[in-house]
Amino acid sequence: MSKIMESEVLIGGIEKREIVIVDYDPIWPNKFLEHKKKIEVALKDSFILIEHIGSTSVPQLAAKPIIDIIIVVEDSSNEATYLPTLLDASYVLRVREPEWHQHRMVRTPERDVHAHIFSLGCPEIKRQIAFRNRLRQIDGERLLYESVKRQLAKQDWTDMNAYASAKAEVVEQITARALSESDGI
Numbered sequence: 001m002s003k004i005m006e007s008e009v010l011i012g013g014i015e016k017r018e019i020v021i022v023d024y025d026p027i028w029p030n031k032f033l034e035h036k037k038k039i040e041v042a043l044k045d046s047f048i049l050i051e052h053i054g055s056t057s058v059p060q061l062a063a064k065p066i067i068d069i070i071i072v073v074e075d076s077s078n079e080a081t082y083l084p085t086l087l088d089a090s091y092v093l094r095v096r097e098p099e100w101h102q103h104r105m106v107r108t109p110e111r112d113v114h115a116h117i118f119s120l121g122c123p124e125i126k127r128q129i130a131f132r133n134r135l136r137q138i139d140g141e142r143l144l145y146e147s148v149k150r151q152l153a154k155q156d157w158t159d160m161n162a163y164a165s166a167k168a169e170v171v172e173q174i175t176a177r178a179l180s181e182s183d184g185i
Contacts, residue, residue, distance in 0.1 A: 010161075011093050017111075019153045019163050021062050028056040032067050035113050039071060042089035046081050048072040048120050053128045055149070058135040062146050064160075069115040070128060076119045077102040091115060126182075127175050134178035141174050 032052040039050055054068030055061050073082050077098065086106050087093065094114070095105035101124050104117040118125050135142045148170045157163040 009097050014159045021150050021153045023062050024060050042085040053132050057132050061142050067113045071115050071117045076117045130178035130182050131175045
């Protein structure tokens with residue numbers, strides 16, 4: 001199978017965006033709930049789980065003010081079962097990664113909500129929820145992650161993916177600790 005071109009993964013290509021980390025905003029959980037309801041209405045019975053993930057889902061954690069959501073569907077490669085209704089609900093397809101867990105990502109036109117779509121049983125779901133839960137439960141992990149994010153945000157990044165890659169080592173360390181202590185998610 002041929003390698004998928006970056007332009008086919010990032011719909012619209014690379015976007016240079018300033019990485020801005022802000023203090024935790026107690027509005028973020030409500031913003032998630034608004035979008036969760038919107039997604040539930042759009043997808044009706046075709047979703048299995050909708051969860052708030054990422055830094056905005058962790059109380060007291062500074063973050064980019066972007067709400068990250070996981071949507072679990074039966075088969076994320078079958079876009080016809082969910083993508084048209086999400087597009088009708090004013091989300092925009094941004095990422096299509098068939099080689100990485102059949103991941104799809106839609107976002108708001110304002111770019112302040114990113115909804116990541118995975119198939120039921122995808123190991124990335126457990127990883128991201130375990131990471132979120134670990135940050136919620138262990139102050140030292142939350143402070144470590146925030147420190148790394150604030151340091152990295154001071155640098156000039158070509159795009160958000162480069163910034164995310166720079167955080168990968170600490171994310172993997174925290175995730176590994178979370179999974180080693182998890183009781184099944």
